[in-house]
Amino acid sequence: MKRKPETAQKPADRMLADVPLEEEVVLVRIDVAGDDVEPLLERGIVPGCTLCPVRHAPVGGPTVYRVDGVLVALRRETASCLCVRSSLEAAGVLDSN
Amino acid sequence: MLDRGSAPGAGVDRGAPLVAVVGPPNSGKSTLFNHLTGLRQRVANYPGVTVERRCGTVNLPVGPVELIDLPGVHGLSPRSLDQMVTRDVLLGEFEGDRQPDAIVLVLDATRLKSHLMVAEPVLALGLPTLVVLTMADELNRRYGALRRSSLSEELGVEVALVNARDAATLQPVRAFLKALHTGGEEVRACPIVAVAEHPEGRGAGRALPMIDLFAERRQRARELGRSAGFQAPRPSRTNERLDALALHRFWGPVVFAGVVAVVFQSIFAWAVPLMDGTEAAIAASGNYLGSVLPESWFRSLLLDGVWAGVGSVMVFLPQILILFFFIAILEDSGYMARAAVIADRLMHRVGLQGKSFLPLLSAYACAVPAIMSARTVEDERDRIATIFVAPFMTCSARLPVYALLIAAFIPAQPILGPFFGTQAAVLIGLYVMGVVAAIVTAALLKRTLLRGRSAPFVMELPPYRLPTVRSILTRLLDRTKVFLRRAGKIILAVTVVLWVFTQFPRMPGGEAPPIGDSALGQAGQVIEPAIEPLGFDWRIGIGLVTSLAAREVIVGTLGTIYGVESDDEEAFELQAALQQDLDLGSAVALLVFFVFALQCMSTVAIMRRETGGWRWPALQFCYMLLLAYAGAWVANAIL
Missing domain, CATH: 3.40.50.300 (P-loop containing nucleotide triphosphate hydrolases)
Structure with a gap:
């Protein structure tokens, strides 16, 4: 997908694990296989939902995200399977569609 | 309608x-x-x-x-x-x-x-x-x-x-x-x-x-x-402030360690007066019954069997209730989820996960509720691993055994001033052995039988809430009922059967036989060759067999076998009797055996129900028995 020059500087899609604290992002894709995704899905972590990292647990532990007004902790390895896009960009993509 | x-x-x-x-x-x-x-x-x-x-x-x-x-x-x-x-x-x-x-x-x-x-x-x-x-x-x-x-x-x-x-x-x-x-x-x-x-x-x-x-x-x-x-x-400001503390880079682990320390302190120190009180009440009621009832087989069954056996378990009720009191507060307040997040990193490294923390903490009181609480671990492999290692945590039923043997065989010498001596060091050593065994076992399981990619760890952090007295009391009442039912059924049955086996075959005059000639003593002599390498004789053997029902039963059994009542004053007599039969090596061997062996039928039963078959409990029982036997043999050989 072509991006505008100003957004092309950084990759459009990032992994949730790389999103800095307090930046709101929209989930675009889940790269977890099979039924393993169900615990995520049940808590509303589905493509299109908004996630915001709010806090890192100490010593490299899980990170706490706000999803639909609920706090959910995910390990880095799980967050690395969640492909996201900043909420502003996501709004732009939706517009262009 | x-x-x-x-x-x-x-x-x-x-x-x-x-x-x-x-x-x-x-x-x-x-x-x-x-x-x-x-x-x-x-x-x-x-x-x-x-x-x-x-x-x-x-x-x-x-x-x-x-x-x-x-x-x-x-x-x-x-x-x-x-x-x-x-x-x-x-x-x-x-x-x-x-x-x-x-x-x-x-x-x-x-x-x-x-x-x-x-x-x-x-x-x-x-x-x-x-x-x-x-x-x-x-x-x-x-x-x-x-x-x-x-x-x-x-x-x-x-x-x-x-x-x-x-x-x-x-x-x-x-x-x-x-x-x-x-x-x-x-x-x-x-x-x-x-x-x-x-x-x-x-x-x-x-x-x-x-x-x-x-x-x-x-x-x-x-x-x-x-x-x-x-x-x-x-978003609630209070909630955010509390999380800023509970999950803080430095203070988070400090709060976590503090909470764990308070829970342990309460189980092992603050529960003691209550346990002593319960013990005294049981002893006093037993003495009263003994003075009222005429000498008969029924009196013997009631006092030596039921009162001694069930009483030895009832003593743990205060301790278990205190633990559940803390667990109820931690869960209802919302902190338990934060504790799981803090613990996840460490637990994940040994093949478990943050949600295993609560079951493993509960297991320090009793493996049965611990295994039940493991159902909050959503990943099936992690859940099985958690309940498999839970019995390695030093449950309160092991304490009377540890207390008896440590008092009898480990000389009290100060190591760090008056507060920390050899006896405390041995006790801590036994706890650490359990934890090490759990870690090694979990890692082993995750590399063999439970190998596979673990499901994503998703932990919801509920809002902090003030626990209500009503909810906590209800939970404690639930726990008491469950505990009494267990004590009432299993322990009662074992003590009655045990008592019967000490009474037969009758002597020519219709008297109860000396313990060595009773059915129980004969059974002990049959198993003696198997436990001889560990330094145990038939009396300990009988204790081990009866402790299969529940670990603490061994104390009552040994009391019965050595012919002493187990009230406070005469506990020293049981210690003295043990000192004649065991040396340091075999006493430590017995301690090690209790660290590892799965002597608890309630745990086995709950395992079967939680895992839906005999496969896991059978494996767990054999694995732990093997570990116990090997550990005890090594201890006996080197000491």
Whole structure:
């Protein structure tokens, strides 16, 4: 997908694990296989939902995200399977569609 | 009265309408249940699985209503034990249970967006449903909003906004329950059974890929919220401040360690006066009975068998209650989830996960409730690993054995001043051995039998809440009942059987035989060759066999065998008797044996139920026995 020059500087899609604290992002894709995704899905972590990292647990532990007004902790390895896009960009993509 | 309630083949039908209380974890479900039923509750296990079932009766002027409190779930798919049970109960597929006549679906109003996702599969069951939105007051306080009537219209069922701590707001819930008797209009099922394409239903194929299905469900939940004028509350400042502390880079682990330290301190130090009191009460009542009853076989059975045996277990009740008191506070306050997040990194490294922390902490009191609480570990491999290693945690039943042997064989010498001596060091050493065995075993399991990619760790952090006295007392009462039932059944049976074996074969004059000639003594001599390499004689052998029922039984057994009553003054006599039969090597061997061996039939039974077969408990028993035997042999050989 072509991006505008100003957004092309950084990759459009990032992994949730790389999103800095307090930046709101929209989930675009889940790269977890099979039924393993169900615990995520049940808590509303589905493509299109908004996630915001709010806090890192100490010593490299899980990170706490706000999803639909609920706090959910995910390990880095799980967050690395969640492909996201900043909420502003996501709004732009939706517009262009 | 609903005709559904008197349907033929409905199983246990006491006539009263049966209502299931369902909802996500931490939605205020149990608080509501407690408020409605008061102390008219019963805790039982579902047949075949150890998911606890809490039932209670609500007595209304029009008649009673039976409530059943189901485990907290995020959906109805059978991916975890809790969800499986909830689904089966709601579908009426649980053996011996009839299908509920109605459902009370409890959702947290402050987290409605997320909680509405559970509503869909539950409403799709087509049962008359009341949706109860808890935390109504908090929603208002934090500037959230919701139009109850619009939501009710959209869902097609009655909706009640309540504050589960304020009995006055529960009126609509009572009205709904009453209408089950009188047939009021409140009793409605969701008319849109079209949503029944959900995957959780019976036999439904997974037509849609799961991700799309949940994405659609979330979309519908959002639309529902929107048309009901739902405005999410602002994030709670208090909550954020508490999390800033609980998950702080430095203070988080400090708070965590502090909490663990307080729990341990309470179990091992603060519980002691209570345990001494219980022991004294049991001894005093036994002495009183002894002085009242005439000399007879019945007196011997009652005092030497029942009182000594059951009493030795009753002593642990204060300790277990104190542990559960803390667990209840930690869970109800919301801190337990933060503790799990803090512990996850460490636990993950040894092959477990953050949610294993609670079961393993509970296991320091007793492995049975610990194994039951492991069902909150959603990943099946992690759950099995957790319950497999839980018995390595030093449960309180090992303490009397440790106390007896350490006092008898380890000379008290100071190591670090007056506060820390050799005896304490040995005790800590035994605890550490258990932890090391658990870590190694978990790592081993995850590399062999339970190999595989672990499911994502998803831990919801519920809002912090002040625990209510009522909820904590209810839980402690539950625990007491469960514990007494265990003590009443298993321990009683073992002590009675044991006593019988000490009484036969009778001597020529009709007297009870000397212990060595009794059936029990003869049995001990048969197994003696097997335990001789460990430095144990037949008396210890008998103790080991009887301790298979429960570890602490060995103390009572040895007391019986050495012919001493086990009240305080004479405990020294038991120590002296042991000192003649064991040397340092064999005493340490016995300690090591108790660290590793799975001498607890209740644990084995609960394992079988939790894992759905004999495979895991059999493996666990043999593995731990092997470890115990090898460990004891090494200890005896080198000391």
